[in-house]
Amino acid sequence: MDQWLTKELAQKIVKKMMLDIPYSINIMNEKGIIIGSGDPQRVGTLHQGAVKALKTGKMVEIYDDHRYEKKGTNEPLVVNSQPVGVIGITGDPQAVRPFCKLVKTAVSLLIEQNMLMGNQEAERNRKAAFLETILNEKKNYPxxxxxxxxxxxxxxxxxxxxxxxxxxxxxxxxxxxxxxxxxxxxxxxxxxxxxxxxxxxxxxxxxxxxxxxxxxxxxxxxxxxxxxxxxxxxxxxxxxxxxxxxxxxxxxxxxxxxxxxxSQTRIFQETFEETLNLPDLYLETLTAFISHNGNPAETARALMIHRNTLYYRLGRIKELTGKNPFQLFDLFELAYRLLRR
Structure with a gap:
C-alpha cells in the first residue's frame, strides 16, 4: 500500500493541514516509520506509538514525552480493510484527539480517490492492451x-x-x-x-x-x-x-x-506513377466528380459552381495528368491514384 501513501504525499498533506491545525502532524507508513512530519528531523525514524497502533488497530494515546516519541494521539489509517499507516498529532491527547480524526478522514479520502483513479487508469491500460492484441491477432486465439x-x-x-x-x-x-x-x-x-x-x-x-x-x-x-x-x-x-x-x-x-x-494493390512500378499531384482545387473537383458518378450537373451543384467552370477544371485535370475524366478507364485510373495517396 506504500504506493498510495508515499513520502512525497505524506509531507505535502502535513504541510497543508498544518496551515489550519495549530499542532505538529506526523504521518507514518505501514511499518511505523515517519514519512511526513511538521518536524523534518523526525522523518525516517521509527515511531513506537505508531507501531503499537498498527498492531492493535486502535488509537494509541501517549501522555508523556519519550526519546523516540512525544505525547499525542496516533490513529491507524485503514483503507479497504488494509492498514496503510498511522496519523499522529503531537500535543495533549485531550486537545488533539478531534484533530487527529479530522486529519485521518481527510487522508483516507485522498488515498481512496488516488486508488480509484489508479485502478481506472490500470483498467484503461488493460483495455487498450487487449484492443491492440485483438486487432492484430490473425491466427488461432490463445x-x-x-x-x-x-x-x-x-x-x-x-x-x-x-x-x-x-x-x-x-x-x-x-x-x-x-x-x-x-x-x-x-x-x-x-x-x-x-x-x-x-x-x-x-x-x-x-x-x-x-x-x-x-x-x-x-x-x-x-x-x-x-x-x-x-x-x-x-x-x-x-x-x-x-x-x-x-x-x-x-x-x-x-x-x-x-x-x-x-487501394492496397500496387499496379505501377514507379511510385510517381501512383501519386496524383494536383492543386487542392482540382483534387476537390475530381473527388466530387467521382462521388457523383461522373454526372456534371450533380457535381456542379455539389460544388456550387457553374457547369462551364466544372468543364474548365476537368479540362485542366486532363492537361495536368494526361487522363480524361470523361473517359471510363482514365477516370478509373484517376480514382485508383486517389486511393493510393
Missing part, C-alpha cells in the same frame, strides 16, 4: 485471450462483425447507444469500435447514430471468426470514403470490397 475477451462480453469462438463509427461531432450520447454492446474507443482518435454478434444490430445502431450526427460514417467488416480481419476490412472502407470524399455514410465491406482492396 486460451488466455479468449478468457480476457469474455471480460468485455466478446465471444471469440463465435462469429462477430466489427463496426467502426467515425462521428463528425463529439457527443456523450453516442456511448448510450454503444453500451449494450462490446465497444472501444481508439486512443487519440475520434473512432469507435463495436464488436457485434448479431449482424442485424448494425442497421439499428447506424440509424441511432445518424439521429444524433447525420454526418457520422459507419463501416462494417464481414461477419466472421477473426476480429483483426473484420477490423481491417472496415478500416479500408473508411479509408476509401475519406480519400474519395464520398457522400455515403454507410460502408459494408461486402459492397465495397473492390475499391477497398484496390
Amino acid at each position: 486460451q488466455e485471450l479468449i478468457q480476457e475477451a469474455e471480460r468485455y462480453r466478446i465471444h471469440l469462438h463465435e462469429e462477430n462483425s466489427v463496426v467502426l463509427v467515425k462521428p463528425k461531432e463529439k457527443s456523450s450520447r453516442f456511448e448510450t447507444i454503444y453500451k449494450p454492446f462490446p465497444f472501444f474507443k481508439k486512443p487519440n482518435e475520434n473512432l469507435y469500435i463495436l464488436i457485434l454478434q448479431n449482424r442485424k444490430d448494425i442497421q439499428k445502431i447506424a440509424e441511432s447514430i445518424w439521429a444524433i450526427d447525420p454526418f457520422a460514417i459507419v463501416a462494417a467488416g464481414l461477419h466472421g471468426l477473426n476480429i483483426a480481419s473484420g477490423y481491417r476490412q472496415a478500416k479500408l472502407c473508411l479509408s476509401v470514403c475519406e480519400k474519395l470524399h464520398l457522400q455515403n455514410r454507410f460502408f459494408d465491406y461486402a459492397d465495397w470490397k473492390f475499391p477497398a482492396e484496390l
